[in-house]
Amino acid sequence: MVLTNTPPTAELQALDAAHHMHPFTANTALGKKGARIITRADGVRLTDSEGEELIDGMAGLWCVNIGYGRAELAEAAARQMRELPYYNTFFQTSHVPALQLAAKLAELAPGDLNHVFFAGSGSEANDTNIRMIRQYWALKGQPERRVIIARRNGYHGSSMGSASLGGMAAMHAQGGLPIPDIVHIDQPYWWGEGGDTTPEEFGRARARQLEEMILAIGPERVAGFIGEPVQGAGGVIIPPESYWPEIQRIVAQYGILLIADEVITGFGRLGEWFGSQSYGIRPHIMTIAKGLSSGYQPIGGSIVCDEVAQTIGQDEFNHGYTYSGHPVAAAVALENLRILQEEHVIERVRSDTAPCLAQAWGALADHPLVGEAVSRGMMASLALTPDKAVRAKFDAAPGTVGQICREFSFGNNLVMRHVGDRMVIAPPLVITAGDIDELVARARRTLDQTHAYLQAEGMLKAAA
């Protein structure tokens, strides 16, 4: 056990409950229960204030791609703080970390995605994208092209703009969203919504909703489409193979801009530098954050193609963040990219650990509670179901069973998240085959406990 000199857990929990408002949390209930206090981490493992060790199946929040405890990143931050802790790039100045990171990203990104606008997070970057593509069309003499098409159950962030792009009903229900001129089509979620169609037919049909929406709105009013190559927060929804080629065809046919939100899928998560490469997507803009710095510093941005960047450059773009390209965050991101590249982390995911995860995780499909067990790269999910033969949903309110399963998982010292009644993981990319086996063993134990509990409580009932 690691000895730490932190105060007792109960004391920390009381302070947390009294003063700390947690994101996406019913804080009163959490305050009564007490948050689990994470005190340190190394590799793929977290330690809490009780000295318990957890496998972090979520890489923090989908972001700690190189794993915890890399001293090189701490040193890069310290070095940069001593040399130039802060400067901005608003008024005809630049600094070395920001320009070097922009150049590095241009080198890594596919095609002519050669220009970077920095932000502090993925949410900020998507707000930038909304303004940038509308300004692009205004400069092209088509200011009426303002509508952005996004997807239900997509996730693009939590600010007013990015949450409007997102298609989370529970988010739209609070605070007056979405903002004007953002509309949503359905997601390519075959297991949950595919009915009697084949996955391939369904993928094409869901992509064609984009064309139907463009025609309904009028092509001359549509600015662009945004989507995650694989939906993350929506439940690790892996689209049918037919989906993205059809989206790509429609985007080209109507000449709208395509934004790939790579905040999760970027930086190796799917076994390529970017998820767009994994799916043959050719975006005009990619949103990045999370794995860009492996979460060691808050930083995000938009990687922008030549045509859009050159057009935007014709006039002053009245937009920017105090921390755009923050030198410490940029220096840490550069060090993170160096490690991903020099240690061949992404190649190892592709050739070694992703196939290993696919096999071990896929085997969970034989569990009576599991309707599908799917993965792509280092993202994986399970659909929980009371009757897998008909892809049934539970009689209990959506998310009830997922929450129960999540509690058992936490008790087994595995961080696995539930999204409704799907269970999801996205471990650090550096996870080893041995740790994958341990993770999946804990997941199976969790499923067994959940199944026994549901049976005892009479909850293995399908919705009518």
Ligand SMILES: *Cc1c(COP(=O)(O)O)cnc(C)c1O
């Ligand atoms: C997390 C996430 C965001 C928002 O990023 P923040 O850094 O939390 O603002 C945007 N898009 C996707 C796909 C994400 O997963």
